[in-house]
Amino acid sequence: MEDRDGCALICPSGHSFDRAREGYYNLLVVQHKASRDPGDSKPMVAARRRILDAGIYAPVAEHVSARVVELARGREDFAILDAGCGEGYYLDAIAAALKERGPVRYSLAGIDISKWAVQAAAKRNRDIFWAVGSNKRIPFTRPCLDLIVCMFGFPVWDAFAAAQPSGGLVLLVDPAPDHLAELRAIIYPRVERAEGPGSLDAAERAGYRLVEQQRVTFTAELVGQAQIADLLAMTPHDHRATQAGRESLAARERLTITIDVAVRLLGRS
Numbered sequence: 264m265e266d267r268d269g270c271a272l273i274c275p276s277g278h279s280f281d282r283a284r285e286g287y288y289n290l291l292v293v294q295h296k297a298s299r300d301p302g303d304s305k306p307m308v309a310a311r312r313r314i315l316d317a318g319i320y321a322p323v324a325e326h327v328s329a330r331v332v333e334l335a336r337g338r339e340d341f342a343i344l345d346a347g348c349g350e351g352y353y354l355d356a357i358a359a360a361l362k363e364r365g366p367v368r369y370s371l372a373g374i375d376i377s378k379w380a381v382q383a384a385a386k387r388n389r390d391i392f393w394a395v396g397s398n399k400r401i402p403f404t405r406p407c408l409d410l411i412v413c414m415f416g417f418p419v420w421d422a423f424a425a426a427q428p429s430g431g432l433v434l435l436v437d438p439a440p441d442h443l444a445e446l447r448a449i450i451y452p453r454v455e456r457a458e459g460p461g462s463l464d465a466a467e468r469a470g471y472r473l474v475e476q477q478r479v480t481f482t483a484e485l486v487g488q489a490q491i492a493d494l495l496a497m498t499p500h501d502h503r504a505t506q507a508g509r510e511s512l513a514a515r516e517r518l519t520i521t522i523d524v525a526v527r528l529l530g531r532s
Contacts (some may be wrong), residue, residue, distance in 0.1 A: 286386040286391040289378060292403050302377025308350050310496035312383055316353040317490065319483045323524055326479050327412070327436060328360035330526070332433060334410060335361060341369040342409050344426070346398045347416025348373030351384025352392060357369070374402065401426045410434060418470035424531060431531040433471060437461060439478055441523035449515075450500060450508030460525040469486065471529040480523045491518050502528055 284290055301312070303310060314320070319491075335341040341361075345354040355375045361369050374396040375381050385393045396402050398419040406428045414436045435462035447454045463473060485491045491512060495501050512518075 270439070272339045283382075283385075285382050285385045286389045287381045288399075289293065289381075289395040290374075291376065291395045291397060296480040302375060303349070303380050304377075305379040307496055308377065308383055310493040311441070312350045312352070313493050314490070314497055315350070319485070319494075320352075320428075320522060322481050323479055323522065324356040325437065326526065327353060327414070327434065328356045330434065331357050331412070332364050333413075334361050334434075335367045335369060338367055338409065340409075342368055342407055343369065343371050343412060344401070344408050344410070345371075345373040345402075345412045345414065346401070346418070346423070347386055347413055348375045348393070348499045349377075349380050349414070350395070351380075351391070353414050354384070355388045357412070358388060358391060372483060374398070386430065398422060405489045406431070412436075417523065418466070420471065424469045424471070427531050429531060432466075432474075433529045433531075435460070435525075435527045435529065436529075437525050439480070439523040439525045441521050443494075443500070443520055443522075445493065445520050446498075446500065446512075449512050449518075450495070450504035452505060452507070460527065463527075463529070466529055470532050472532060473529045474528045476528075478524070480521065480524060482519055482521055485518045485520065488513060491515055494518075495521070499512060503513075 281367050290313060331343065343357065344496055348354050351373060354371060361367065372392040372394070373384055374394045375384070376395065376397050378395045381393050381395045394402060398417060399422055403426050406426055407425045410431070411423050411427065411433045413433065416432065418435065440456050440459055463471070464498055495504065495512060512521070
């Protein structure tokens with residue numbers, strides 16, 4: 264994409280994409296949508312924002328931000344894409360950490376298939392480039408991304424490789440086996456220990472290799488029925504919970520949950 268006067272983007276085919284008044288671009292054309300309103304719904308985005316702004320996942324943001332600062336250290340320029348940025352919480356935290364601990368010149372961009380998420384992200388930090396878009400069609404015309412962050416998202420490895428030069432990095436954050444174990448025990452009649460993070464076979468075929476793997480695990484307490492309901496609403500479990508499980512969860516005023524995530528760094532050869 265080429266930037267024209269800061270208000271429109273021009274793709275190589277000559278199509279123009281205007282910037283919305285909220286400060287983001289919508290690059291997801293109709294023929295690339297799987298539904299009329301793809302991605303997270305407006306209520307789901309709002310619930311996630313309330314949970315994140317309450318600090319429930321703050322240790323994850325702090326860990327990822329600190330790791331990004333380390334990766335950027337010593338670079339003259341560092342271009343970062345949050346692929347599946349949601350409502351912008353994690354990329355905003357990364358931006359704050361880079362600004363505080365610099366000096367390094369960096370550029371930040373976030374894309375998400377949900378327009379509701381990107382609208383919320385643009386309100387959170389107007390200094391970041393935000394766009395409605397798909398990980399299958401990353402909106403960069405040359406391999407320019409030093410780091411792609413994918414937080415609880417859906418990596419598309421061939422598209423990632425096309426957007427990164429040799430030596431490019433991908434930081435993946437995925438649920439680990441004990442993630443939200445207490446919530447799952449309430450809403451499902453039978454719960455087996457969840458599997459670990461997904462396979463990296465597709466990443467290896469696209470030319471990536473695992474550099475390091477860490478695990479971040481801690482507990483957090485939710486207080487009040489509204490906050491507990493928000494946690495369920497922001498997760499895929501909201502579509503799978505049984506009615507009995509929902510009723511049991513709704514009767515609770517407090518819930519201690521385990522946050523358990525795998526943080527994996529991959530490098531492109």
